[in-house]
Amino acid sequence: MSQNERVQEELEALEAILMDDISIIYNDQGCAELVKSTIFPSTANEVEKQYVCVTLEVQLPENYPDCKPLIKLKSPRGLDDSTVDHLYREIDKKCEEYIGQAVIYELIELIRENLTESNLPTCQCAVCLYGFSEGDCFTKTQCFHYFHNYCLAKHLIVTEKHYHEEQEKLPAWKRSTEGFQATCPVCREPISCDVHDLRSSLPPKELENAQKFELTHELKLLQENMQKLFSYQKSKGGIIDIEAEENKLLLITNSSDDPSDENSDDPGPSIPTNITEGSLENGLLKNQRCFNRFTNNR
Ligand SMILES: [Zn+2]
Ligand SMILES: [Zn+2]
Structure with missing residues (x-):
């Protein structure tokens, strides 16, 4: 079998196995020059669980497979x-071992195995700021x-609690x-996930193994400086x-001068003319009553 025939046979087999996942580029003489394939980890076709990928480019020199491809x-990713x-x-080891034989499929399998093993994002979790270790349960939004x-x-439970508190x-x-x-805690896009499902996962490994927080001398100094x-x-x-600002607003919304209030049994609050701490408190109380009356009447 001529060299070209051997290459042709290898490429036909690759096309039969990988179909659209492989592309072969031919030169003007009709000889295969370059083979390209983007490889993902094996996740039983669960695309949403593929966190990494890489594109393999194999350049075939004239005397391939009797020499290593580039x-x-x-x-x-x-x-x-x-x-x-x-x-x-x-x-490189695999190519060395396969000199004289078809190696491209072996390379694809080798890469796929490696990707499957390291199918973990190398960024950090924006909530705990730790990375993702083998065995950590994580979500791609x-x-x-x-x-x-x-x-x-944890984040979703707290934000939901906060939301209800604010609503109340x-x-x-x-x-x-x-x-x-x-x-999403990072970009605030709406996300849908089952909190109860997520909740059953164990804490991240790095968080578990992290040193306990200690208020060091350095931190105490920093606190003092920040206080100053x-x-x-x-x-x-x-x-x-903020509290004082809110109180100001409450005083402004005082509506005791509203003519519709004149026939009411409740004399209603009056605008304090001389604001001292005591009168401010008094004014707030009256404002609260006024506000309650306002909402009850609606
Ligand atoms: Zn985390
Ligand atoms: Zn996001």
Whole structure:
């Protein structure tokens, strides 16, 4: 069998097995020059569980397979440099071993095995700031952000609780009728996941093995310095006292002058003319009564 026939046979077999997952580029003389395939980990066709991939490019020299082909790994996704370097070394060993034989399918299988083993995103979970270790249960959101299940569940439970607390503070007519919508902690895109399912996952390994938090001398110093800075900013009017701001608003919305109130049994609150701490408190109480009356009348 001529060399070209051997290559042709190998490529036909590849096309039969991989079908659309492989592309072969021919030169002007009709000889195969380049073979390309994007490889994903084996996840039993569960595409949403494929977190990494890489494109293999095999350049076929004239005397292939009696010499090693030239290999390039392109567009690695979710793989760090050391994983890609490791792949190159493994590929080189395999090519050496297969001189004189068809090697492309062997390479694809080798890469697929490696990807399946390292099918973990190399970024961090935005909730706990730890990475993803072997055995950690994690979720890829619809917006392509990664979180440990444990962390995402905790985040969603807290945000839902906060949402209901905020709703309860609102008068009935201002409350949302749509209910709580879970959103991605990174980009705030709406996400749909089963919190109870996520909740059953174990905490991330790195979090479990992390050193316990300790208030070190350095941290105490930092706290003291920040306290000084805070006091300085406050004295210069640079800190907004949210509570005081809210009280101001309550005083402004005082509607005791409203003529519709004149026939009411309740004398209603009056605008304090001289605001001292005591009168402010008094004014707030009256405002609250006024507000209650307002919402009850609706
Ligand atoms: Zn996490
Ligand atoms: Zn997102």
